[in-house]
Amino acid sequence: MKATIITIGDEILIGQIVDTNSAWMAQELNKIGVHVHEIISISDEREHILSAFAKAESQSDLVLITGGLGPTKDDITKTTICEYLNDELVLNQEVLEHVTRLFAKYVKDPMVDMNKAQAMVPSRAEIIKNDFGTAPGMWLENNKVIFVSMPGVPFEMKEIMSSGVLPRIMAVPDLPFIHHRTILTAGQGESTIATRIEEWESNLPLDIKLAYLPSLGTVRLRLSTTGKDKNAIEKAVDDQIVRLYQLIEDIIVGESNEESLVNQISRLFKEQNKTLATAESCTGGKIANLITEIPGASAFFRGSTVTYATESKVDILGIDPLLIEKHSVVSHEVAQAMAVAAKNKFKSDYAVATTGNAGPSKGDSDASVGTVFIGIATENESFAFKFMMGNHRERVIQKTVNKSFELLQKEILKKASN
Template structure:
């Protein structure tokens, strides 16, 4: 089954909002074996919508639209669907009752005629219940193609998608299984990985596809296959992952699409019952932010300091000014002193520190822009590693955060 997702709204096209609806819908469809063939964003224009519906019907079995279902005059999706399906709007008693109940119990103002108009839907459409809003979803069909329209409000769309659409698609249509396995790698670039696994990649079965998904400091490798026998599909993917492990197992840190390196590190600290503290300069608190974004961080993360300016390192971390004067604030010696100091301050098992020049100016050091030192203090030792992260500020900071977690993961695995 092939799907085309269409998001409607000028606010998307001018960059006022980010289209997160398409990503959510695509993931939900993929889970049940529906292949997304195309995603489009179009304007609030009747002819544009009509043209998009015509084009989508030629290539898709399922067309899903979001947006344009509000109560105001600029919301034209329902009227345009009526024109496309040669239909008329009729009042749906069930939807009207739902709208009236929402206003009665949750809205502190009288219901307006525009709100009541939400109960007007194409006569050929079946209603998809919207538990959290006034605009219902609608299910229509033209030939062999199903058309589904939902409101663009994300939490309303998600409810309709998971509670109404997915169960109905599963019930009414036969679909293959689509299976993905995503491996998380850190510390090695895309081209180097490709070179290492070239022979393995060349020998992949024709029904298994490999995709490289690079980001700063990391590369995800996604293996995908589809078919009617889910057990066989998983067996075939397991076999290929075993072969991959033999080739690049030293840089694989996880196998779940949502498993970030910080999540892997968090799991290690919890499993080993160890604690962590951080002292950040050039990363500006982003390591601590990444740690605390994961539920349960309070179980192992004792705290951190953002000692961005040189005097903060001296006053808060008690770094010797003579050490800074001798080696520069961006140096291995200062990175190691920061890691030791913050570990002692918080009485943690491990500590990590960053000091560097993210640019565009050199700041308090003459070290070249992109130079970063990451320090690690453990119960047994302290060390640091120097990196050159390039000359783009955002890239320098993001790569430094990733490298910090990579070094931390490797160190805690030794103990």
Template sequence: MQAEIITIGDEILIGQIVDSNSAFISKELNKIGVSVYQITSIQDNRNHILDALEIAHERSSVVIITGGLGPTKDDVTKSTLCQFFDDELVLDKKVLAHIEMLFKKYIPTPISDLNRKQALVPSKAEILHNAHGTAPGLWMKKGKTVFVSLPGVPFEMKGLMTSAILPKIINEYERPYIIHKTIMTYGLGESAIAEKIEDWEDNLPDAIKLAYLPNLGRVRLRLSTKGTDKESLVLALESEVKKLYPLIGDIIYGEEEDESIEVQVGKLLTQKQLTLSTAESFTGGKIAQQLTSVPGASAYFKGSIVSYATEAKVKTLGVSEELVKKYSVVSEEVAIAMAENVKQLLETDFAIATTGNAGPAKGDSDEAVGTVFIGISTPERTFAKKFVMGNHRERIVQKSVNKAFELVLKEILNF
């Protein structure tokens, strides 16, 4: 099956919001064997919407449309769908009752005629109940193509995709299996990995495709295949993955799709009943943020001290002033002290510490911009490593965060 996504909204085109809806929809469709071949973002403009619908009709089996279903004049998706399908808007009493219930129960402002207009729907559409909002989903067919219109509010869209759209596609269409296997690597760049696995890549079966997905110190290798026999597809991918380990096994940190390194760290800490804390300087709490983005992190992550200024490192973390004066605040010695001290303060088994110059100015150290030290404290030892991460501030910070996770994961694995 070939699908495409059309997102409607000026706010996307001017960069006011990020189109997270398309990423979610693509991933969920892929899981059930539907390949997305096109994502298009367009204005809330009738002619633009009609053009996009016509082009999508010619090439796709399923078209998912998000946005433009609100009650105000700039939301023209429903009326444009009526034009495209030669249809008209009619009042749906069930939708109206749901809207009135939402206002009575959850919304403090009085319901208006604009809100009630949300219950006007194309007469040819199958109405999909939106439990979380006032705009229902719409399922419409033209020839062999299904057009699905969903609200642009992410949690409303996700609810409709999960409860209605995906089950309907599964029930009404025969689909192939699309299988992915993603290998997580850390510490080696894309081109260096490509050189190491060149012969392996050249000898991949035609049905298996390889994609390199680099991101600041980490590279994901995604193997993909498609077919009707799920078991044989899985076995084929596993066979090729086994051949990778003798080539780059030292930089592979996981295989599971969608499992980030912070998730792996959390799982290992939970399994081994261990805890972690962080002391961050130039990374500004980003390591802690990624750790706490994982549900259940409170079981193993005890907290973080963001000691951005030198004074905070001394007064809050207890790093010796003499140590700072002797070695500089950006140094192996200070990184070690930060890691050891936060581990003691928060009573954890492991700790991560970061200190460095992310730029643009050098701050309280003479080390060059891009120089960072990452400290790791374990139940058995504490050490720090020096890295030079370039001269772009955002890149320095994120590469350092990734490297910190790589270092601590290796220590937890070996403990």
């Protein structure tokens, strides 16, 4: 089965919002054996929408549409779907009752005709309930092609997809299996890794594809294949992964089919029943932010300080000002002291600290732009590492975040292996 994803909205095209819907839908479709042929974002214009529908129908079995279902006049998706499918809008009593209940429970203002218009849907549409909003999902078929229209609000779309769309697609007979395994590496760049595994890569079976997915400080190597026999394709990929480990085991830090490095670390801390704290300077709280985005992080994450200014390192963390004066605020000694202070302050088992000069100016230190120190405190010891992260501010910060997680993973894995 091939799919086209269409996101509708001028706000996407002018960069006012980022289209996260398409990425999530593509991931979920891939899991169930649906090949995404194309993803496009289009404006709220009738001709543009009609043209996109025609192209999608000509090349896909499934067309997923998000956006343009609001109650205002600029939301024209429903009327344009009706025009394309030669249909008409009719009042759906079930949707009207749902909208009425939502207004009675959550909205102080009375319903107006514009809100009631949410219950007007194409007559041929099968309604998919939206528990979190007023615009329903709609399932329509035309010339054996499935059209599914959903709200653009991400949490509404995800609920409709999860409960009403994906299970129905999975019921389609003879969907192929798509199998991925993704190896997460750290410490070497894409070209270096490619050189090390060149012969292995050249000898991969034709039906197994290798993709390099580089990020700042990490490279994912993803093996993918498709087939009708689930066990056979899994074994084929697993056999190749064994050979890959033999070649680059020294830089492999885990597997990451859907799990990011921070997710892996979170899982490890929970499994080991250990706790973590952070003290951030140059990373500005980004480490803590990524951790607390994970549901259940409170089971292991004790807290964080963002001691950006030199004075805050002294006043909040209690770093000795003489230490800073002697070694500089961007130094091995201060990073180590920050990690120890965070561990003690939050009574955690582990702590990570960052201090550095992300640029563009040098700030309170004479260290050159890109100089970063990462401190680690464990149950038994503390230490710090120096890194040169380049001269681009955003890259310096993100590379420091990634390297911090890499160092944490190494330490918690040491504990797991003991």
